[in-house]
Amino acid sequence: MSQTKDIDKAAEFTAPFAPGEAVxxxxxxxxxxxxxxxxxxxERGDMTYRSLDEVMRAHGFDAR
Incomplete structure (x- = not known):
């Protein structure tokens, strides 16, 4: 599958649901x-969990 098709598919699946629309x-x-x-x-150690607060502080978005 081409990258464009991957993006199109992801956009299709991440679009907001209409009110009352079922999954x-x-x-x-x-x-x-x-x-x-x-x-x-x-689990492989390729990624770690960071809280939203940690990410906001790291990127200067800490408005709290």
Whole structure:
């Protein structure tokens, strides 16, 4: 799949839902796959969890 198609597919799955719109099985499967991929990266040590507050402080967005 080309990068453009990947972006299009991601945009399709991350678009806001309309009021009352249900989650499709495809969307649920995509979300589970994204979550699993992230958890696998954390378990391998390729990624660490940082709280939103930590990220905001690191990037100068700490408005609290």
């Amino acid at each position: 499709t099985p495809e969307h649920a499967a995509w979300m589970k796959a994204q979550t699993r991929e992230t958890l696998d990266k954390i």
